[in-house]
Amino acid sequence: MDSSSRFSSPSSSINSARGIFCSQSLNLRSISAIGYDMDYTLVHYNVKAWEGRAYHYCMENLKKLGFPVDGLTFDPDLIIRGLVIDKEKGNLVKADQFGYIKRAMHGTKMLSTRAVREIYGIELVDLRLEGRWVFLSTFFSMSEAVAYMQMVDILDDGVIPANLGPFDYKGLYKAMGVALVAAHVEGRLKSDIMSNPEQYVELDPELPFTLLDQKEAGKKLVLITNSDYHYTDKMMHYSFNRFLPGEMGWRDLFDIIVVSANKPEFFQMSHPMYELVTNEGLMRPCFKAQIGGLYSGGSANMVESSLNIHGDEILFIGDHIYTDVNQSKVHLQWRTALICRELEEELKTVAATNMDNENLSQSMQKLLDVMQILDVKIAPMLEADGDLFNKRWGYLSRADLWDKSHLMRQIEKYADIYTSRVSNFLYYTPFMHFRSQEQNLAHDSHTNYCSRVDKFPSNGKLD
Incomplete structure (x- = not known):
């Protein structure tokens, strides 16, 4: 992708619903291979x-x-x-x-x-x-x-x-x-x-070009999915082939394809690997994957050995916080990215309800002067703000007015970066250095307000 088509600067995308958010610093320049899950990662369903x-x-x-x-x-x-x-x-x-x-x-x-x-x-x-x-x-x-x-x-x-x-x-x-x-x-x-x-899959025209961008940047691409070959081929063909140049098909994007991977065990232990040798799904046992191959089963260690790439040289991208992100990080020290489509709606909702900084500062000062009135009148308003995302449960990322949700804690702990969809990577260079935000301690601030309102995220960012 031409660099002029990307965000004008990485910082300009940070508040965007299509931005990539960083929990732990990650330099894509050090990533040699990128692994992908399929369902709800490369293929998004209605x-x-x-x-x-x-x-x-x-x-x-x-x-x-x-x-x-x-x-x-x-x-x-x-x-x-x-x-x-x-x-x-x-x-x-x-x-x-x-x-x-x-x-x-x-x-x-x-x-x-x-x-x-x-x-x-x-x-x-x-x-x-x-x-x-x-x-x-x-x-x-x-x-x-x-x-x-x-x-x-x-x-x-x-x-x-x-x-x-x-x-x-x-x-x-x-x-x-x-x-x-x-x-x-x-x-x-x-x-x-x-x-x-067409009734179940939501197409993303930018997605195939995202993988082409990474491939042209020298990244090895690997597909690792629990779905069987026939289903994988149908979904990927429908979602990718129409957008790819010339006679290129979805399989041409990947250096290694693994179907029926049986994650999370795929990341934990070795299972027999079979090479798929016909479009009808005929298989034969094999002991080492080759570049360009299509396989069923096996293990992550086999993929590492075949690519001669190991540990934190590999970034794995998936939608399942445990099966994809937790297990690849804990057992293999792979770097990780979580796909969380709901971020787009949540961040748009937050942005729509935010006050600008000047009005917020003025309001905070007034509220500090009338704390008792604040508790009675403002707290229900802030609670209702989350209801715009879901009337029963509020925001995905928060459990209460101020606290992060259990899911958000897991994302920050196990996902180095997270974003709403894979095609968001198209707006960043494949050599992007994502840096996590500075982590301030409570006693670091010299202007620490006692008001609970000061803790409310008013700028559209996830903590």
Whole structure:
């Protein structure tokens, strides 16, 4: 891409909804290879359509088992990414960066602040307790969460037939999960999507040129996806080939392609690797990947060995905070980037509600003089500001008026950089040096106001 088409300067994009945000300094000049996830990373779906279809098949399977699900519909506004299911209590909760629960919903009904305090007190969300907590880390979690919360309402109403057996909230989650998994395993869902990709895939014309830009800059590109070859080929062909020059196809962008990767185990241990040798999916065992090859299974160590590139020379970009970002960093010390499409809407919402700096300073001084009035009148206004993003849960990045959300804490801890979509890289040079913001301590500031209003992000930036 011509440099004149990029942002005039990196700083001019920092407040943009299409900007790239830095948690830990990252110099792209030191990156020799860039790995990509596919689903919701290189291929973005219409969430309402894709998850709505998954929900449809889940409910269809539950109905066959005898659950009274007639009349239920998919409501994507019921949840946001980063929430946590409490399988013991049938609740959906939003936790802050420390794990304290700030908001909660039982079934499809939001709980009052007092009820949340009475139920959870100072209890912490501990994601290591997988028997209780389920973290909603991707868009693929939406159909699961909506179906479960609606099923909780049905259980509470006492209308589940006795012959299906007694259920507690944890058992109900298991039954719902089996029905949802069946919807995927049966193949009907992906068959629908492959047959009508235009209904489910949101095209991004800049995306193929982003990868071409990186390739021309000398970066090795690797695709690592859990999807099978036939689905991957269909989605990538539909999303990329129409925008690529000449006879170039999507496979020409990548030095190595790995399908059915079985992440996160792909980053943790070695599995047999197979080379796909025909378009019909015929495979043969192999022990080392070659440049230009197409493979199924294997491991990240095999990819490193084939490219002769290791550790922090590799940047991996994906949408799943655990499967893509956490595991590649923890086990391999790869550098990481998280794709979080919701940032675009959130940052636009923040910008639309911001006061300019001059008005803010004047207002702050007045509010400092009338603190008691501030607490009564302004706090509800600030709380309502987050409702513009989601009326139930507020901003994705915040758990309360001032606190970062549990998801935001994970992003800052494991993702070196994060952005709303891969094509945002097109607006930066492939040799960009992303520098994290200066981390000030509380006692560093000599003009530290006591007002809680001073902590509210008024400039559209995520902390």
